[in-house]
Structures are given as structure tokens and as C-alpha cells.
Amino acid sequence: MTTTFSTHRHLAVAPEAVFGAIKDPKRLASWWGPNGFSNRFDLFEFKPGGKWVFSMIGPDGTTYPNESVFASIQPDRQVVIRHVCAPHFQLTITLEPTPTGTELHWEQVFADAAVAQSVRHIVEPANEQNLDRLSIELGLRAGQPG
Numbered sequence: 628m629t630t631t632f633s634t635h636r637h638l639a640v641a642p643e644a645v646f647g648a649i650k651d652p653k654r655l656a657s658w659w660g661p662n663g664f665s666n667r668f669d670l671f672e673f674k675p676g677g678k679w680v681f682s683m684i685g686p687d688g689t690t691y692p693n694e695s696v697f698a699s700i701q702p703d704r705q706v707v708i709r710h711v712c713a714p715h716f717q718l719t720i721t722l723e724p725t726p727t728g729t730e731l732h733w734e735q736v737f738a739d740a741a742v743a744q745s746v747r748h749i750v751e752p753a754n755e756q757n758l759d760r761l762s763i764e765l766g767l768r769a770g771q772p773g
Contacts, residue, residue, distance in 0.1 A: 628740040632750050636758045638729045642703045642767050643727050648722065648764050649706055658760035659683075661753035670707050672773045679708070705710040733758065 638645055648654045650673050656666040663686035670680040676715040698717065700708040708718045715738040723730040733754055737743035743750075762768065 628744055630737045630740045630743045631739075632743070632747070632754060634754050634758065635732045636731045636733070636762070637725070637727070638731055638762065638765060639767060640728050642724050642729045643732060643767060645761075646703045646706075654764060655683075658764040659757065660760075662755040662760070673697060673700065677741045704708060709770050714746060715739070716743075731758065731761075 630648075632644045635664040640642075641716065649733040652668050652671040652673070655671075659666050660683050660684055665684045666681055666683065668679070670678050671680050675697060679693075679697065682695050683691040683693060685691065692712070693710065694712045696709045696711055697706065698709045699705065704722055706720045708720075709716065710716045717736050719734045719736075720733070723732070735750065735754065
């Protein structure tokens with residue numbers, strides 16, 4: 628049973644531009660999560676070991692509390708986020724420069740294989756939607772190659 632969900636996206640902007648959309652809480656709140664979700668950030672300490680406490684609000688108004696820790700931050704290169712409330716996972720966002728922009732690698736590793744399988748039907752499309760929303764934030768067309 629897999630515990631890891633990975634997706635990749637080419638973005639026709641420099642890694643610095645992508646990183647800028649991650650480190651700025653106002654911009655991050657605008658694209659984080661699947662389609663139809665919004666966010667309310669209560670604490671956003673963008674530094675290694677910093678806490679990120681927020682609520683995702685679903686299209687039906689349901690509030691989903693989240694708490695994460697920024698395990699590692701390498702400017703313009705990588706952000707590692709540990710989701711410290713259930714379901715427990717680690718998300719690694721890696722930005723690789725290319726001649727035409729950035730290759731973004733999104734790897735989400737769940738602590739428990741059974742939990743990973745139980746949320747697979749949500750996580751796989753949601754991760755793609757997340758990257759579509761990031762593309763829009765960056766001024767690119769969602770779901771299209773950079």
C-alpha cells in the first residue's frame with residue numbers, strides 16, 4: 628500500500644516567483660486547497676520550525692482546522708511542511724529551475740498507509756486542483772503546461 632502521492636507541474640515562471648506565492652500568507656491563502664475552498668490563517672510563521680495554524684473553509688461552509696510546522700525552508704528551492712494534526716503527513720514542495728521556468732515536484736507522504744488509502748480519492752484530485760490554483764495565482768492557465 629502506498630503512503631506517497633506525487634505530482635509534478637511545469638510552470639513558466641522562475642522558482643523565485645513560485646516561492647513568492649508560497650511564502651506570502653495572503654497569496655498562499657488565495658490558492659491553497661482544492662477548488663471551492665478558502666482559507667483563514669490564524670498563525671503563519673514562515674521559518675524553519677515555524678507554526679502554521681489555519682482553517683480551510685469548504686464550499687458548503689464547513690471549517691476544517693489544520694496545524695502544520697515548516698520543517699525546512701530553502702528559499703526558491705524547497706519547502707517541507709509537516710501536517711501535525713490528523714491526518715498526519717509531510718508535504719515536500721521542490722522547485723527546480725529549467726530553461727523555461729520551474730519544474731515543481733509535490734510529494735505528500737502519509738504516516739499511515741491505511742489512512743493514505745482512505746483519503747486517496749480526495750488527495751489525488753485535490754493536489755492537482757491545488758496546483759491549478761497556484762498556476763492561476765502565478766498568472767498562468769490552470770491545468771496547462773507552463
